[in-house]
Amino acid sequence: MTPQTRTILDYHQRTKHTLQRYAKGPETIDWEDQPDPFRRFSGCALFPLARPGRDLPVRFADLDQPHNITVQALTLPNVGLLLELAFGLSAWKQLGPSRWALRCNPSSGNLHPTEAYVLAADNTLLPAGVYHYVSHDHQLEQRCQFAVTGDAETNTGSGLFIGLSSIHWREAWKYGERAFRYCQHDIGHALGALRYAAACLGWTISLLSEAADADIARLLGLDRAGDFKKNEQETPDVLCRIQITGHDPVTYQDLCAVLPSATWFGVADSLKAYHLYHWPVIDEVAEAAYKPETALLPWQVTQQPPLPTACGKQASQLIRQRRSAQQFDGKMAALPAADFYRILSAVMPDTAAFSFWQSQPKVHLFVFVHRVEGLASGLYALARHEASLTVLQDATLSLFDWHRQHDSLPFYHLYSGDLKQTAKTLSCHQPIASDSAFSLAMVAEFADTINNAPWQYRRLFWECGLIGQVLYLEAEAAGVRGTGIGCYFDDSVHEILGINDDKLQSLYHFTIGKPREDSRLQTLPPYSHLQDSLS
């Protein structure tokens, strides 16, 4: 085992919540002193984007067959729409004097550690350079300019990349040591949000999965220590190419070639909160999980549409209305079986939502069914990769009967019984796990994956977040609602499933049901504060 893998396994172990104690976090939280959820850089040229709120005539159901969607032109207003639907504001909520923004991408604790950048490798849309997206203002801050000449200036490539990074401290402020996990979940959600946004425009995304984190940091300017306040720096996560039919892809090598010409502008503003606690273990695990340059991931799969959806709504409408349920109606009628199986089929790795993922699925679902038409209450499993079925069977309780439930989905009955109280207890006693139609644990093929490549630790959480983003939108499409659950008692979940080593580990939970609205909360439109400044 490499020292990096050891560090990661130790981190994972010490950040487990148990029934006896929660992972180490701040003893007190000063809610008035929350880090600014919106990063801004001072000293940069600003590029406002076109007015947000535009809809496209693409139905959510159309996203199942992406090749039929009209390809929108590569223009700055369309890039603005891409950013809005992926990372923009979706609403403001108000309760008494408190007011907070929600975004199209969810985030644990609404702390939003993920930052998004646009990298333009040529001058087609914007002066070639790197731009930081400020969701609050729906505008770009120019962090750098590349001097592109010759081929790069006249190429027919889209030249457009989206980079994601994390400010770990923003999340650690509330969640302490476990925050690194949540930052990775959020990256997975953000990738999913970006993929949905691109699909609405008839575009696709591909990961530059060969890129080293050090190169992503150089390309996005995250390695410029002097531009960031101590402890408020950003860690590089991922670069995605935006692919548009008719434009040749710009290669990773082309991208690295423009870097030496970069002139950088601006410094990150302070996030304003006082750094009362420090969590050095997060820096340690981040370093151990740093990704080197690697060969391209070779996974290929033939794409299939999921089972049909009855949803006739526009995709952009569903994206903007996505919310986390804070409470569910525990007396809801059973979720129709067609909706339930559609939701499960949408998280299978051969659907459009996962087409950019490029690696063998490692995350499977163990589902606590509470209120689903035609299904006995109890525990079920969805093996997202059929070849992993025996791994799941061998590592879990021998009393599970693994009785297949569906012709076209690898979905199995394991055990019948009322598991509402169990699901609630396992998810840190949260009633959202028991008052729903179903809740679930995302269980990853863990030790072998990390042994081979420690940086895959982060990707396992990204895969969970990506599944979570699909579940969020599928829930909205089915007329119900979802909530991600990062708080759960890790080893108690393993015990219930019979998992007794780290071959498999539960990395994320999720729940879907009929939401109960909190009538005290007021909902306000996302961008009325910009009414006058946007064209």
Ligand SMILES: Cc1cc2nc3c(=O)[nH]c(=O)nc-3n(C[C@H](O)[C@H](O)[C@H](O)COP(=O)(O)O)c2cc1C
């Ligand atoms: C990784 C992750 C973990 C979360 N964990 C919980 C949780 O344990 N309990 C909960 O009530 N909500 C949880 N949420 C929901 C967030 O609180 C919610 O996304 C955030 O407040 C933003 O609200 P929105 O999703 O409605 O935009 C989680 C969300 C994410 C993305």
